Amino acid sequence: MAKEEKKKAINRLKSMYPLRGKINEAYLKSAEAMAAGKPTVWGMLNFYFGDPILKAMDVEVVYPENYGAALAATGVARQYLDYADADGFPTHLCGYSRANFGYTSKMMKELGGKIPAEAPLGGMPKPVFLMGSTAVCDARYKWFQALGRYMDVPVWTFEAPAPGVKEMFMEGSYERMVELGVENLKAFVEFVERLLGKKMDWGRLDETVDLMIEVNHVWHEINEMRKERPCPMHSRDFWSAMSPALFLMGELKDTLECFRAMQEEVKDRLENKVGAIDNEKYRLVFAELPPWHSLDFFDKLAERGWNFVVESFGYRPPMPMNLSGISDPLERITRFSLQVFSGYYKDALEQNIPAGSFAYPYLKFAREWRCDGALLHPLISCRSASTHLPYVSDMLLERLKVPSLTIEGDIVDLRLFNPEEALAKAEPFEETMNYYKDMRKQEGFDW
Amino acid sequence: MADKNKGLGKLGEVFHGRSQRVRELKKEGKKIIGYPCAFVPAEIITALGFVPYRIFGDMKESVTEADRALPASFCPVMRSCLDCAFKARDDFVDGIVVAHSCDPQEKTARVWESYIKYPYFHFIDLPGSLRAESLEYFKGQLTDFRKTLESFAGKELSRQTLIAAIQSHNKQRALVREVYELTKPDPPLISGTEILQSVKAVLSLPVEEGNQLLSEVIGEVKVRRNGPEKKPARLLTWTSTLDDYDLMDVLESGANVVMDDSCGGIRPFRVDVEATDDPFDGLARYYLKEVTCARTFKEAVLGETTKDYDKDLEKRFGYLRELVRGWNVNGAIFLLVRYCDPFAFEMPGLRDYFSRLGIPSTYIEYDYTEGSLAPLRTRVEAFLETLG
Numbered sequence: 001m002a003k004e005e006k007k008k009a010i011n012r013l014k015s016m017y018p019l020r021g022k023i024n025e026a027y028l029k030s031a032e033a034m035a036a037g038k039p040t041v042w043g044m045l046n047f048y049f050g051d052p053i054l055k056a057m058d059v060e061v062v063y064p065e066n067y068g069a070a071l072a073a074t075g076v077a078r079q080y081l082d083y084a085d086a087d088g089f090p091t092h093l094c095g096y097s098r099a100n101f102g103y104t105s106k107m108m109k110e111l112g113g114k115i116p117a118e119a120p121l122g123g124m125p126k127p128v129f130l131m132g133s134t135a136v137c138d139a140r141y142k143w144f145q146a147l148g149r150y151m152d153v154p155v156w157t158f159e160a161p162a163p164g165v166k167e168m169f170m171e172g173s174y175e176r177m178v179e180l181g182v183e184n185l186k187a188f189v190e191f192v193e194r195l196l197g198k199k200m201d202w203g204r205l206d207e208t209v210d211l212m213i214e215v216n217h218v219w220h221e222i223n224e225m226r227k228e229r230p231c232p233m234h235s236r237d238f239w240s241a242m243s244p245a246l247f248l249m250g251e252l253k254d255t256l257e258c259f260r261a262m263q264e265e266v267k268d269r270l271e272n273k274v275g276a277i278d279n280e281k282y283r284l285v286f287a288e289l290p291p292w293h294s295l296d297f298f299d300k301l302a303e304r305g306w307n308f309v310v311e312s313f314g315y316r317p318p319m320p321m322n323l324s325g326i327s328d329p330l331e332r333i334t335r336f337s338l339q340v341f342s343g344y345y346k347d348a349l350e351q352n353i354p355a356g357s358f359a360y361p362y363l364k365f366a367r368e369w370r371c372d373g374a375l376l377h378p379l380i381s382c383r384s385a386s387t388h389l390p391y392v393s394d395m396l397l398e399r400l401k402v403p404s405l406t407i408e409g410d411i412v413d414l415r416l417f418n419p420e421e422a423l424a425k426a427e428p429f430e431e432t433m434n435y436y437k438d439m440r441k442q443e444g445f446d447w
Numbered sequence: 448m449a450d451k452n453k454g455l456g457k458l459g460e461v462f463h464g465r466s467q468r469v470r471e472l473k474k475e476g477k478k479i480i481g482y483p484c485a486f487v488p489a490e491i492i493t494a495l496g497f498v499p500y501r502i503f504g505d506m507k508e509s510v511t512e513a514d515r516a517l518p519a520s521f522c523p524v525m526r527s528c529l530d531c532a533f534k535a536r537d538d539f540v541d542g543i544v545v546a547h548s549c550d551p552q553e554k555t556a557r558v559w560e561s562y563i564k565y566p567y568f569h570f571i572d573l574p575g576s577l578r579a580e581s582l583e584y585f586k587g588q589l590t591d592f593r594k595t596l597e598s599f600a601g602k603e604l605s606r607q608t609l610i611a612a613i614q615s616h617n618k619q620r621a622l623v624r625e626v627y628e629l630t631k632p633d634p635p636l637i638s639g640t641e642i643l644q645s646v647k648a649v650l651s652l653p654v655e656e657g658n659q660l661l662s663e664v665i666g667e668v669k670v671r672r673n674g675p676e677k678k679p680a681r682l683l684t685w686t687s688t689l690d691d692y693d694l695m696d697v698l699e700s701g702a703n704v705v706m707d708d709s710c711g712g713i714r715p716f717r718v719d720v721e722a723t724d725d726p727f728d729g730l731a732r733y734y735l736k737e738v739t740c741a742r743t744f745k746e747a748v749l750g751e752t753t754k755d756y757d758k759d760l761e762k763r764f765g766y767l768r769e770l771v772r773g774w775n776v777n778g779a780i781f782l783l784v785r786y787c788d789p790f791a792f793e794m795p796g797l798r799d800y801f802s803r804l805g806i807p808s809t810y811i812e813y814d815y816t817e818g819s820l821a822p823l824r825t826r827v828e829a830f831l832e833t834l835g
Contacts, residue, residue: 088798090783090791090812092520097792129752132744134575138550141575141744142792145759149795152754157576157744161584162547164556164570167591176587183580187750195752354568355557380520383786387554390516391561 009302010234011276015262019241022250022258026062026243027121033060034125039196042124043131044140048318049158049181049337050131051248052212052329053189056205057198061131062124063247064143068096071103072412073293074120080106081412087149095381095412097143101150108150129153129195135160135341136314137384156191159184162341165348165356174342181334189330202329209329211252213336216317218259219245223316225266226309227369230275232266235286235308236298237276242315281305282433285371285402287362287392288312288385291409297419304426310369313361314385319343353395359388363395366402370447373433374404382411401440405429454663455641461648461660462692466539468652469500473539480596481540483528483555485715485738486548486573488730491593493654494612495600501650502537503690503711504528507817516558522551522786523815524688529555532563542567542599544592546734549742549789567599576744577736586731593727609726615654616720622661623649623716629668630705631774634677637668639684639704640695646711647690680834681705681775683767683806684712685797686782687741687790693817697824698780701831705774708767709782714739717766739766741789757803763793764800771806778834779808780827784815807834 030040041054043061054061071077072095080102085091089101106116107126115123132141132155141157148155161177168174189200219242226233241262244255269275286308291297298308318339323332341357347364348356366374374396378386393404405425409417440447449456461468469479480497482489489499504527512533513526531537542565545556553570560568572588574581597603626645629636645664649657668674680702689695689709698704708714718737723729735743747758770776779801783790794810801808809830813819 088795088810090794090810092786093788093791134744138742138788139792142741142789145744146792146796148754148756148759149799152756154751154754155744155746156750159574159576159578159581159584161572161574162553163572163588164560167570167572167595170591170594172587173591176584180574180580180584183583184578187578187580191750191752354560359557378518378520383518383521383788384550384554386518387521387550388557390514390518391558394515 009277009299010236011274011278013233013237013241013262013265015258015265016237016241018258019244019255019262022244022255023066024121026247026249030060030062030125031122039128040125041129041131042127042144044133044144045135045246046131046133046158047135047160047337047340048212048216048248049133049135049160049185049333050156050188052205052208052333053185053192053200054131055248055252056208057192057196057200059192059196061247062127064100064124065096066243066247067121067124068099068412069292070120071099072414076118076120077102077412079118089146092381094137094139094143095410097139097146098381099412100143101146104147104150126151127153130155131158132156133158133160135162139384154195156188158188160341161338162357165345165354168342168345168356169349174338177338177342178331178334181338182328182330185330185333205329208248208252209332209336211256212248213323213332215245215248215252215256215259216336217320218256218263220317220320222259222263222266223310225270228270229283229370230273230277230280231283231307231309231369232269232274232276234276234298234302235290235311236295238311239290239292239295239315245317246315275307277302277305277307279305280307282372282430283307283309283370285309285362285365285369285374286311287374287376287389288314288358289377289379289382289411291377291417293414294417294419297422300419300423301426304430306426308375309371310365313358313365316340316361355388355391359391359395362392363399366396366400371402372437372447373429374402376404376406378406378408380408380410380413380416397436401436401443401445403429403432403436405432454660454667457660458641458644458648458664461651462644465647465651466537468656469498470539472498472653473541478541478600479539480542480544480567481537482544482546483525484546484548484552485710485740486546486734487544487571488589488592488734489654490609490612490616490720490730491589491596491604492544493615494609495596495602495604497541497596497600498653499650500537500540501647502528502531502540503647503688504815505531505536506691506694506815506819508534508536509816516562517555520786522549522555522784524784524787525551525555527815529559532559541565542569544569544571546571547573548740549787551786567595569595574735575742578749582731582735585735586727589727589731606726610722612654613720613722613726613729615658619649619654619658619661620716620719622658622665623713625665626661627706627713627774629665630703633681633703633775634675635703635705636671636674638675639699639707640692641668642707643689643692643695643711646716675699675703678703680778680831683707683771683774683776683779684709684782685767685779687784687787689782693820694823697820697827700824701828702778706770706776708739708770710740713770741793760796760800760803764797767800768804771804776806778830779806780830781808781810783810783812785812
């Protein structure tokens with residue numbers, strides 16, 4: 001008699017799989033593009049700023065940050081880190097950058113530009129240019145600048161303004177941010193046209209931007225539905241499905257249909273009170289970058305009744321905004337991209353929280369998604385994803401009586417995350433969450 | 448015995464009691480604005496009648512209070528600055544201004560403003576590149592800073608007052624450059640530790656008082672007979688901040704540090720703010736383009752569609768060539784504060800550049816604690832031995 005398969009603790013959405021599949025498709029497509037002599041760009045996550053431009057111009061983009069996670073998960077990163085060390089890059093640098101330095105060093109210095117045989121997902125071909133961004137951290141443009149040691153490839157650095165919360169509401173301040181973005185994009189289009197010798201199809205850009213906005217609007221609506229009890233979609237599905245929206249992967253009309261299918265599936269679960277886990281005892285918010293290499297850790301927590309209902313500010317679609325009155329696609333792109341980080345500023349100002357992006361959003365998440373606890377995952381070599389976490393922990397406890405559990409890890413050194421040790425903390429943290437649940441009741445909170 | 452009321456004698460007093468003068472001024476009714484980075488335009492602060500006070504970290508003070516707000520694996524300089532703020536070490540400060548010079552500055556600013564309430568706090572966003580639109584945006588940020596500081600001052604900033612302040616701060620820049628001229632002879636007439644003291648001292652004083660002190664120090668140094676002894680190595684140091692006397696002392700144990708490209712050295716004083724019809728144009732250009740910090744993205748040709756590594760290095764580090772040649776440097780130490788990303792990413796490229804210049808170099812990482820001095824000394828000594 002066949003052995004009964006153990007029921008999985010997390011009910012994964014069927015509609016997630018086609019979206020996740022687009023990640024592999026994107027890498028294969030770029031390998032095909034390279035083989036066909038088409039240009040490929042290495043890009044930083046640029047929060048909808050440069051990607052629509054390149055999509056409209058039919059330029060393949062691969063993302064070394066993403067690829068770093070693949071290198072880590074497949075165990076290939078280790079040797080590349082050794083190359084980076086040997087080349088004199090300090091070891092505290094972003095693990096993804098170090099893995100990429102090693103990959104590039106091997107590809108260019110040893111293999112004359114050929115992709116290393118051990119590179120997963122078909123590797124990343126030598127790019128025609130590097131698309132950096134000042135968004136989120138210094139590494140995301142300094143890294144690409146440092147690649148000049150290995151490749152004589154130009155670097156474009158996008159500006160991503162990061163004003164203070166109250167400063168942004170000073171007269172003219174936001175308009176100047178928009179002006180910066182539009183002028184930056186105009187210059188970028190001109191740069192790409194010059195480099196590739198092809199002109200922008202502005203009609204196609206218009207359509208791409210509209211699709212980008214619609215895809216992310218649907219994605220936003222899906223995540224809003226997770227406020228309900230039981231939460232119909234687990235964070236694992238968020239992380240699996242997010243890439244096509246965040247990186248504009250695949251054919252956008254098809255991506256939109258995939259997200260609409262997900263929207264229907266999640267609605268259906270809500271109507272039938274089907275949760276992402278069978279017995280939702282605790283609702284959690286997760287910050288910031290997940291342990292990509294050990295996501296089954298969440299299955300163990302799901303067995304205990306932990307449903308992760310909201311997560312990862314840095315990956316979320318921007319809060320909806322009405323851009324219908326704006327005809328210039330570059331301005332629509334700019335305002336949409338700015339919304340990612342500054343969309344929470346008004347709330348943050350009202351709540352008197354100066355940390356308007358990265359930190360304040362977690363206050364909103366915990367309150368609106370009715371979280372019992374936060375799981376915070378600082379990463380030793382990713383300071384941009386970790387610095388805000390002590391403040392988040394303080395803020396959640398002080399303002400909402402929501403406690404946090406901190407479990408350390410790293411983006412490439414997988415030895416630093418110990419799932420067994422982390423799971424051992426689960427039971428004591430459940431007691432803490434129960435305690436604060438009572439305390440919230442006493443203080444008049446409605447969850 | 449040195450006269451403690453002027454020159455080198457006074458320099459020592461001011462350096463060791465850095466906050467004394469601003470506390471006196473505060474009692475007289477002056478307001479003090481603290482800032483932790485060379486990218487904050489002190490000219491605007493001076494022009495509105497405040498006293499700008501450069502905040503430094505303290506390597507000798509163990510970080511304890513900042514642990515609740517910032518992780519341990521984070522820029523130790525900013526952790527130290529915040530820690531000192533939590534401990535009310537700078538309790539004379541009426542306001543804080545932070546610029547988005549790097550991630551740690553930006554992230555610490557949010558936390559700083561959240562945890563400690565000052566009568567005034569302003570964050571200046573600073574673009575990463577030198578594009579025309581970036582400069583325009585930054586100019587807008589400076590005008591926003593002017594507005595909030597005017598509101599705090601209760602008066603408007605006049606163009607003339609700002610021009611005068613720029614001239615005073617430019618005078619200070621010229622005086623610090625004059626101090627560095629005194630390290631050109633062999634042996635240098637002034638030591639790296641004395642220059643460090645000078646810079647830290649003047650950045651704790653109103654600009655005119657700092658200029659007066661520098662003039663006195665220069666005058667005394669030129670005529671004294673007991674200057675530094677000649678050492679075999681003439682070093683250039685390159686780092687984010689070199690603000691500890693004992694650390695400089697370690698570097699000078701077997702060498703003369705004749706040039707320090709750091710925010711405690713020549714970096715904030717290397718060139719002047721250009722006189723422009725609208726002074727905010729000159730300020731924006733200076734602070735975005737002329738402060739040679741690793742945080743700024745520079746390319747050989749703006750918007751270039753090809754890349755030449757050598758030209759790229761020349762654009763980023765070419766100003767160091769002039770310093771190396773002009774000061775007859777024969778060795779370079781690149782000091783890296785642990786977790787400083789902008790400077791860390793530069794390391795291999797910078798070493799490539801110095802290799803092309805034919806100047807031996809080494810990179811030494813430290814964690815900005817007193818405990819790092821001993822291992823640092825060992826590394827420095829080992830490097831100096833290689834110079835012969």
